[in-house]
Amino acid sequence: MGETGEVRAGPSGPVTALWRVPPLVVDIGLAAVLFLVTLGPGRVDGGTGLALQCALVLPLVWRRRAPRAVFAVIAVVGLVQWLSGVQLPADVALLVALGTVAARASYRSAWAAVLVAVIGAVLAAARWAPEGRFLASAATMTAAVAASALVGANTRFRRAARADRLARLQRDRDEQEQRAVAEERARIARELHDSVTHGLSVVVALADALGHARPADPSAVTARIAETGRQALTDMRRALDLIHDAGTDSIPRDDRRSPPGIEQLGALCDRTEAAGLVTRLRVDGETAGVPAAAQLTVHRLVQESLTNVLRHAPAGAHAEVRVSCGPGAVTVEVTDDGRAEGDGRPGGAGAGRGLVGMRERAAAFGGVLEAGPRPGGGWRVFVRLRLGGTS
Secondary structure, three states, X not given: OOOOOOXXXXXXXXXXXXXXXXXXXXXXXXXXXXXXXXXXXXXXXXXXXXXXXXXXHHHHHHOOOOHHHHHHHHXXXXXXXXXXXXXXHHHHHHHHHHHHHHHHOOHHHHHHHHHHHHHHHHHHHHHHOOXXXXXXXXXXXXXXXXXXXXXXXXXXXXXXXXXXXXXXXXXXXXXXXXXXXXHHXXXXXXXXXXXXXXXXXXXXXXHHHHHHHOOOOHXXXXXXXXXXXXXXXXXXHHHHHOOOOOHHHHOOHHHOXXXXXXXXXXXXXXXXXXXXXXXXXXXXXXXXOXXXXXXXXXXXXXXXXXXXXXXXXXXOOEEEEEEEEEOOEEEEEEEXXXXXXXXXXXXXXXXXXXXXXXXXXXXXXXXXXXXXXXXXXXXXXXXXXXXXXXX
């Protein structure tokens, strides 16, 4: 296209180099070729003919920058030529200028240029057509005018279609980037919620025990608080590191830690039990074949479930975690026997942020989270993750 600010999307292959030639160079070449082709013995006679030849062809160098002005200059030169009675093949320059106006100027300017060119064709036929051939000559030259205008209009339409296609591609790419950013933010929010909420819940439970239950060994409780706090900070730092564009490459090698998985569920249950919730863990099957992403999902599901038990179940409640690793699937079930009246844990359509994040994690592995009260009291969370064909 060659205009400032225009996106050039040309063809590839052998013509690529030609397509990348600056438009001004192309127009200079066009004017030079047209001048030489229409110049020769019997075509341009004397100084007047040579001057008109130059005046007709030279303005084509600026046809893209000022298409209407170039057309007007060539039309005026053509009128002078007609009044002088000098017939020149270089009149074809008017058709080139007309095509440029049709391609680049407004529709009103294009129609005005067509009208001027048709009048010029009729005048030229009236003056130089052989006797008895006026209508045929006028029709031929008018057809040439129409063809030039149609070529220019087709160029306009193709350019507009190309620009529209590029704009759609840009919009699609922007939308994809926005979706990717939104998904990444949601993932980071889930990581922060799951890790920090669990850590704070454990710390609060331990602090309450230290303040009210008066344990025999307060130093052990404070040590557990400190350990849980450090673990929460580590998890939060890992989640925040996801924000950096460089990913894990921006993290010093000594600080890189693999995400928690099924093997770390024992330590998770120990921290929960230290906070006052007796927790039993049972893992069946081989965990070696479970991908790291699925293991992280299992860990976060169990973590959030136990956090909800700590927050909502009464003192003295018991929780049980069952993880079963089978061929192509992992099932997770977390139950508790809390019987608090009016248990306020969210479930179903009114799920809180925690359960929303759990459902999103499960959906990533083709699973559907089931969360609700158990008959006789307590709560149950169950999900089955598919290890093949994850989204």
